[in-house]
Amino acid sequence: MTTTVATPPAARVPSSTLRQLAVDSGYVLLGLPLAVASFIVLIAGLSIGAGLAVTVIGLPVIAGTLYAARALADVERLRMAPILGRPPVRPEYRGTPANSGVWRRIVTPIIDPQSWLDLAYGILTFVVSIITAVITLVWWAGAVGGSLYWAWDWALPHPPDNQDLAELMGLGDSAGARIGLNTAIGVFFLITLPLIVRGCALLRANLGRGLLTGMAEMRDRITVLERQKAAAASAEATALRRLERDIHDGPQQRLVRLAMDLGRAQQQLAEDPEAARRTLDEAVAQTRETLAELRALSRGIAPPILVDRGLPSALAALAGRGVIPIELTVDPRLSTDGVRLDPLIESTAYFVVAEALTNVAKHSRATDCQLSVRVQGSRLIVEVADNGTGGAHVAKGHGLAGIADRVTAADGVLSVHSPSGGPTMLRADLPARPVGG
Incomplete structure (x- = not known):
């Protein structure tokens, strides 16, 4: 046997901060027009369908709106996967048999809980998207505009009767004071930009995870736990059968022979002590072998x-x-x-x-x-x-x-x-x- 100590695996190199910033910014900013379109389509469809619910026409409109919400939810599941760092999970929607009638196909999405969660996300994400997009744009503008203020301060008008922020803070009205203050503000925005944008992206993505994949992840987890329970029961049953077989084929047979040898030795003591001694020696050997087998079995159960x-x-x-x-x-x-x-x-x-x-x-x-x-x-x-x-x-x-x-x-x-x-x-x-x- 050769034993070596492995060198610790190299730490996984994290994603570049700039790359993560670009991914998060794209996710948040692109999410705003998608959220606006989703809000308009879903609110309009839901309103029309609810208004016509007393007629037969309202149900197909509601069903179509829910199918639209499902399509938009699928797009969002793909978009939020790189933000959360996990593969997209699509829930199992309630299906309809191939030979189902028209009304069965119309009613199916209406009675599917996940379809309504998709609709709720399509509406709620409008408010969240506005907040996160505004914060992201403000931080980008502050980071870029402030850190590069020195490059375009000369192009801004500075009338004598107009007090800027540096003058209001008592730093004076010189160009150096303006550039120094705005650059410092820009550096602050620049340093905190990855953290703020990341927080905005996670806020939006976690809302999607809760409404769009929460039920699917819970169902998958239940399936995994059921499979683990079945596997544990199967492994335990297999181990018990093996232990029973090993005890029956090994120590049990030796103990039976040991009992027979001791009985024979007891009968031989009076008539042939030498034969009794040989029988006892064999019994001692059987005892040692039985103990060795029991130790081997115990190592398989719980090795000391x-x-x-x-x-x-x-x-x-x-x-x-x-x-x-x-x-x-x-x-x-x-x-x-x-x-x-x-x-x-x-x-x-x-x-x-x-x-x-x-x-x-x-x-x-x-x-x-x-x-x-x-x-x-x-x-x-x-x-x-x-x-x-x-x-x-x-x-x-x-x-x-x-x-x-x-x-x-x-x-x-x-x-x-x-x-x-x-x-x-x-x-x-x-x-x-x-x-x-």
Whole structure:
């Protein structure tokens, strides 16, 4: 086994401040004409539809208005994705069967809650867009105009009877006083421009997130939690079945033989003490082997070294017991004294490595294995690679299915790349939650 300490991954280079400023400014300023158009279309359509609601014509108008709100909402979901730094999420709208009649198609968007949230956003964003666009324009004007005031002060009229801001503040009426004061104001606007524009963009985008994607994100989260619950139940059932099988095939059989040996020794004591001594020696050997198997089973459930010394030491112990050479690389941040991850994450990572190394030893015909554990942002990345024959996958009924269930239950993702002929790369992406996180 070869153990190395990985160099900490380079910090992710943040987006350029100027680039982020341009993206935020474009989002806010372009949002104003879109909000005006949206407000006019939706208010007009809603008013006409509500006014004609007592007639049959009003419902199609309302339905058309809601479809327009949906289209405008789709545009906004795409626009706010780079502002929030997350992919666009489109909710599932209430659908209609292919053979539905006209009135069913008209009524469907009217009874869909998300359609009305789209409409509410299209109307409310008008007020927010005016406020954010005005603030953004004012800050841009102050930053550009103030910081470059020295370049165009000469072009402004300065009549003797007109007091400017510098004179009112008691700085005098000289050109130097005017240029110094306005430049200082411009520098203030320039320094705070990225922060103010970013705040305006987030205000508008978070309003959109709350109304346009909130239900979809909640539904997706519920789906993920249900999948994690099912995976946890499946992993637990698999682990219990394996433990039951291992106990039945190993320690239980040895204990039965131990009881028989002790009974035979009891009968031999009076007639053949030498034979009884040999039988007791065999019983002692059986006891030691049973204890060794029980210790091995306990390591699979809750390894003491993992609990006492943490993940790096536990992985080093696993790699040291490997039947083929294993190169272990551990992120130094995990080796720092006092740094521990959530017990569920450590246990899952240990289980992934233990099962993966077992599969490598039993099925891969590999002669070399690399084990890497590192922290990447807020994620813990566990990778096990070998130069074996490949062909591994996570389909149900195969050995990796239990690993996939464990990883999913811990809010992680397991991926396996194992073409026929090899090599094989198993990667588990887990949350790097600290203890109590």
